[in-house]
Amino acid sequence: MKLSFLFILFCLPFLAIGQSSILVQNQRCEYLINPEGIDELSPRLSWTLGAVNAAAFGQRQTAYRIIVSCSEDKLAEGEGDIWDSGWTPSADMQHIVYKGQALVSDRYYYWKVMVKDEAGRKSAWSPVAYWSTGLLKHAEWTARWIGATEVLNPALADCNIADPWFRKTVTLEKQPRKAVMFIASVGYHELYVNGKKIGVNVLAPAVTDHTKRARYMAYDISRELKPGKNQIGIWLGASWSVFGAYATPDKPRAPIVIAQADVYNEINSKPVMRIQTDTSWKTHPSPNQLLGKWEFGNMGGEIWDAGKEITDWNGPTCDETDWKKATLYAPHLMLTSQMVEPNRLFTEIHPVAIEQRADGSYRVDMGVNFAGWTEIRLKGKPGQRIDMLFSEREKDDMTFRIRNAFIPGKSGEGVFKNRFNYSSGRWITIKGLTKKPELTDIRGWAIHTNYRPAASFECSDSLQNWIYNTLRWTMENISLGGYIVDCSSRERLGYGDADVFAETGLFNYHLEAMFTKWMEDWRDVQGARAMDPLNYGGNADDGIIPHTAPTYQGGGGPAWGGMCIMYPWLIYQHQGDTRILEKNFDTMKRWLKFLDGHTQKDNLMVRFGGAWDFLGDWLWPNANAEGMNNDKPENICFNNCYRVYNLRTAAKIARLLGRTAEALEWEQKAEASARAIHAKYYNATDHSYADSSMGNLAIALFAEIPPPALRETVMERLEKEILVVRKGHLHVGITAGGILFKVLRDAGRDDLLYSMTSQTEYPGWGYMKANGATSLWEMWEKDTPGHSLMHSSFLYPGAWYIDGIGGIRADPRFPGFQHFIIRPPKLHAPQMTWAKTTYESPVGKIETSWQRKNGDFNLLVTVPPGGKATVYFPSAGNGPVKVSSAFAKNKGTANGYTLFEVPAGVYVFSGRE
Known part of the structure; x- marks a missing residue:
C-alpha cells in the first residue's frame, strides 16, 4: 500500500474572530450514551472535543459549564433548573460528577455543555444528551415477583420447563405522555405491548449473580400504549434461572419476573396508573423450551413446537380460557439497575455450502465459527422432530451438545429462530428434513454486548492483519x-x-x-x-x-x-x-x-x-x-510472583486514595516476598527462575522480583x-x-x-x-x-x-490519555513496511500512520483537541528529522529515538532511520 503524507496547512479557513477553536462531542453518562433507568445517585458526565479547524494546532479546553434540566424546552432556553455548574476553570472532560438537586426516581434529565478554548472563547452548546433514573429506593417497588408453577426436574436429561408467557390487560383513558416499565428477571425476558416487541435487545438482562441481585432494565412503552384496552405481554426464558450455582431455597429453579410502570398523562406530574406484576397476570406455556440443562458441557439450545403456537398470545384476541393465574414468589434479591449495554444482533452470517449426506442429513457450512442466533426455514413431516446440531469441528456432527430442534405443525413447514439461547459453532448438521434447504433458507447473527469499537488497525503484513481481525x-x-x-x-x-x-x-x-x-x-x-x-x-x-x-x-x-x-x-x-x-x-x-x-x-x-x-x-x-495441575516449584514460584504484583499494584492504588497505612503494609510485604522469591x-x-521457563522469566520481571x-x-x-x-x-x-x-x-x-x-x-x-x-x-x-x-x-x-x-501508548504519569506517547516500533522485517492505527481515547481519537522505505521513515500523527503527546521518532543520530509544524518541539534523543512534544494538531515527521 502506498501512503500519502501530504499535509495541507490551510485546508480550512481561519477561525472567524471570536469563534471557538473547539466543539463538544461524544457525550456520555457513566460511560453510556443516553442511559435509561440508571440508579447511580451521583452520575458522572464526560465528553471529548472536536476541532473546528482541522489544520490548526494547540486546541484545548480551559473551562466548562454544564446545565441540567428536567425538560428539553427549558434546556433549549439555557435554563439549568436542576443543575448549573457555572463556569468551572478546568481541562477535565471525563468523570465530571453531577452536583445538582437530589435525583428523583423515574425521571428524565437533559444536559448539555459549553466549553472555553485556549483563548477563552466560548464554544457552541453541545447537542442535548440525557439520562433517566430507575427506581432509586427498594421501597418504591410495589410489584411482586411472579412465575409459573413448573420448576426444573434435575433428574431429566433436558430442561422440562416451557418458556412461559405472561399477559395482562390494562385500560387507559388517553394516550400517555410517559410510561417506563422497569423489568428485572431471573432468566431472560422479552416485553410486548399490543403484540409488538419493545426494543431490539436480545438475551436480556445481563448475566448476574442471582443469589444476590437481579438487574432491572427500563423500557419506554408510552408510544405503544393507546386509549382503551392494551395488552402487556412478558415472555420468559429459562436460561440462567436453572443454573446450578444460582439455586437457593427462596426461589424456584425456573424463570421469574418483577415489573412495574407508572403511567403519566403529563410529564413530571402524578401518575394516573401503575402497571405491575401480581396475581392478576395470566400465564401459559409457550412453544419454546430449553434443550440441555444450562450446565457445563450441556448449555444446549432451544426446541420449538409449532403445534403449540398461539399467534395472538400477546394481542387483544387471545383466548385466555386455558391460561392460569401467575404464581407469586419472594426471592431475597437486591434490585439494581443494569448499567451496561444490552446484547444485540450484529454481523449477519450466510452459509457458504450445504452438503447432502448418505444418511439423509444435510451439513451446512456457515463459513465462520460464531456464537449467536440462527434462522432456518425447514420442511419435514408434521409433528416429527427436526434436529440442528452445531459443531466447531468439521469432523464432528456436534460439539459440547450445542443443538436446536423444531417440530413442524400441520403444514410440515416452518421457521426456526432462536429466542432465549444461542448456539456456537461453524457447521450445522440438520436431521429429519424432507427437502434440502437452499442457502437462502439459512442465516445467522453474531451476538454480543452493545459496546462500541474503539480502535482500528491495518498493516502491510497479512498474517498480523489476520491475527488482529480474528482475535477481535x-x-x-x-x-x-x-x-x-x-x-x-x-x-x-x-x-x-x-x-x-x-x-x-x-x-x-x-x-x-x-x-x-x-x-x-x-x-x-x-x-x-x-x-x-x-x-x-x-x-x-x-x-x-x-x-x-x-x-x-x-x-x-x-x-x-x-x-x-x-x-x-x-x-x-x-x-x-x-x-x-x-x-x-x-x-x-x-x-x-x-x-x-x-x-x-x-x-x-x-x-x-x-x-x-x-x-x-x-x-x-x-x-x-x-x-x-501440579505442585512443582515452577507453579509455586509463579503464583508467589503474582502475589507480589498484586501487592505492588494495590500499594499504588492505596497511595492514590490516601490510604497510607495500607500502602506501607503492602509495599513492605511485596519487598519481603520479592527477596524471598529471588x-x-x-x-x-x-x-532464570524456577524451571527456567519463559513463563517464570516473564512473571518475575512483571512483579519486579530481580534486584535492579x-x-x-x-x-x-x-x-x-x-x-x-x-x-x-x-x-x-x-x-x-x-x-x-x-x-x-x-x-x-x-x-x-x-x-x-x-x-x-x-x-x-x-x-x-x-x-x-x-x-x-x-x-x-x-x-x-x-x-x-x-x-x-x-x-x-x-x-x-x-x-x-501503532505506537499509541498510555503515559503512566497521566492516566486518562490527556498526555500520551507515540512510539512507533523499531521493526525491520521486510513484510512490515507500514501500519495505520486509530484509538478513540478518553481525550478523543488518536491516529498514527507510518511507512518505512529504503531507510526513510515517515510518520503521521493526529493529537485530538485537549491532548498532548510525546512523539518518539526512530531516527536518533541518523540525520535531521523534518516536521510539518513548528508546534512540535524537539526534546533531544533517547534510546535510539528523537523526541518531540506536541499539542493538539496533525503532524508529519520524516527522516532516516
Whole structure:
C-alpha cells in the first residue's frame, strides 16, 4: 500500500474572530450514551472535543459549564433548573460528577455543555444528551415477583420447563405522555405491548449473580400504549434461572419476573396508573423450551413446537380460557439497575455450502465459527422432530451438545429462530428434513454486548492483519451478557484471568461500562463460596474470590482472583477513573488478607485449595502431556510472583486514595516476598527462575522480583529463551502469555513480539491460520478433545497492535490519555513496511500512520483537541528529522529515538532511520 503524507496547512479557513477553536462531542453518562433507568445517585458526565479547524494546532479546553434540566424546552432556553455548574476553570472532560438537586426516581434529565478554548472563547452548546433514573429506593417497588408453577426436574436429561408467557390487560383513558416499565428477571425476558416487541435487545438482562441481585432494565412503552384496552405481554426464558450455582431455597429453579410502570398523562406530574406484576397476570406455556440443562458441557439450545403456537398470545384476541393465574414468589434479591449495554444482533452470517449426506442429513457450512442466533426455514413431516446440531469441528456432527430442534405443525413447514439461547459453532448438521434447504433458507447473527469499537488497525503484513481481525472476532463472540466468557460453547463462565484480554479489550473497545459492571459481579461473589469444599469444609474465607464471576464455577489460581486489583488499576490507567478504585478497594484488601492467610513466616505463599484452585500458567504448548495441575516449584514460584504484583499494584492504588497505612503494609510485604522469591528460585547459572521457563522469566520481571542490578540480565535471558531456546516461538499459555506480552510491550521489545506472532508453525497464531481457524482456539493444539476452537485464551496480542505496532501508548504519569506517547516500533522485517492505527481515547481519537522505505521513515500523527503527546521518532543520530509544524518541539534523543512534544494538531515527521 502506498501512503500519502501530504499535509495541507490551510485546508480550512481561519477561525472567524471570536469563534471557538473547539466543539463538544461524544457525550456520555457513566460511560453510556443516553442511559435509561440508571440508579447511580451521583452520575458522572464526560465528553471529548472536536476541532473546528482541522489544520490548526494547540486546541484545548480551559473551562466548562454544564446545565441540567428536567425538560428539553427549558434546556433549549439555557435554563439549568436542576443543575448549573457555572463556569468551572478546568481541562477535565471525563468523570465530571453531577452536583445538582437530589435525583428523583423515574425521571428524565437533559444536559448539555459549553466549553472555553485556549483563548477563552466560548464554544457552541453541545447537542442535548440525557439520562433517566430507575427506581432509586427498594421501597418504591410495589410489584411482586411472579412465575409459573413448573420448576426444573434435575433428574431429566433436558430442561422440562416451557418458556412461559405472561399477559395482562390494562385500560387507559388517553394516550400517555410517559410510561417506563422497569423489568428485572431471573432468566431472560422479552416485553410486548399490543403484540409488538419493545426494543431490539436480545438475551436480556445481563448475566448476574442471582443469589444476590437481579438487574432491572427500563423500557419506554408510552408510544405503544393507546386509549382503551392494551395488552402487556412478558415472555420468559429459562436460561440462567436453572443454573446450578444460582439455586437457593427462596426461589424456584425456573424463570421469574418483577415489573412495574407508572403511567403519566403529563410529564413530571402524578401518575394516573401503575402497571405491575401480581396475581392478576395470566400465564401459559409457550412453544419454546430449553434443550440441555444450562450446565457445563450441556448449555444446549432451544426446541420449538409449532403445534403449540398461539399467534395472538400477546394481542387483544387471545383466548385466555386455558391460561392460569401467575404464581407469586419472594426471592431475597437486591434490585439494581443494569448499567451496561444490552446484547444485540450484529454481523449477519450466510452459509457458504450445504452438503447432502448418505444418511439423509444435510451439513451446512456457515463459513465462520460464531456464537449467536440462527434462522432456518425447514420442511419435514408434521409433528416429527427436526434436529440442528452445531459443531466447531468439521469432523464432528456436534460439539459440547450445542443443538436446536423444531417440530413442524400441520403444514410440515416452518421457521426456526432462536429466542432465549444461542448456539456456537461453524457447521450445522440438520436431521429429519424432507427437502434440502437452499442457502437462502439459512442465516445467522453474531451476538454480543452493545459496546462500541474503539480502535482500528491495518498493516502491510497479512498474517498480523489476520491475527488482529480474528482475535477481535473471537472477543466479540465471547462477550455476551455484560462479561467475558471463556468460551461460548462449553462453559460460559466469567473467568478472572484478566491478563489475557483486559488491555486488548480496553484498547479496542469501549468496555468501561462492562468492566465496571463486572467488578460489581466480583464484589458479589467474594467470600460467598469456598474454592473447593473438600479442602475448605464447605466454608468460605471472608476474602476468598471464586475463579469466575458472576458464575462461581471453574478452576483458577491467584492470577484469577487477583483480577480484583488488576482490572480497576487498568481502567484507572486508561480512563483516569478513581471511583472504580474506591468502590473496589475493600475487595482488594480482603483478597490480599486471604492470600496472607496462606503465606508463611518465610514470606512465601504455599499451595491452597483443591486440584483446580492453585493454577499458575495454563494451557502452554503440550501442557496436557506435561501435566497442568501440579505442585512443582515452577507453579509455586509463579503464583508467589503474582502475589507480589498484586501487592505492588494495590500499594499504588492505596497511595492514590490516601490510604497510607495500607500502602506501607503492602509495599513492605511485596519487598519481603520479592527477596524471598529471588533467594529461593533464582538460578544464578543462567539468570532464570524456577524451571527456567519463559513463563517464570516473564512473571518475575512483571512483579519486579530481580534486584535492579539484575533486571537487564534477566531480560536478556528472556530474549535468549525466545530467540534461541524456542527459535522465535513463544512457549507460554493463557496466564503467562498475557504477562509476557505486557512485559515486552512495556520494554519496547516489538522485535520479540513480532517474532512470536509471525511464526506459521506450531505453536502460534500463524499455526492456527494455517490450519483453517476462523476464531482463536482454547489450546495451541487444534484437536485436543473437549477443548473449544473459540476461546479467550490467546487474545493478548490485541493491545500490542495498538500500543506497539501503532505506537499509541498510555503515559503512566497521566492516566486518562490527556498526555500520551507515540512510539512507533523499531521493526525491520521486510513484510512490515507500514501500519495505520486509530484509538478513540478518553481525550478523543488518536491516529498514527507510518511507512518505512529504503531507510526513510515517515510518520503521521493526529493529537485530538485537549491532548498532548510525546512523539518518539526512530531516527536518533541518523540525520535531521523534518516536521510539518513548528508546534512540535524537539526534546533531544533517547534510546535510539528523537523526541518531540506536541499539542493538539496533525503532524508529519520524516527522516532516516
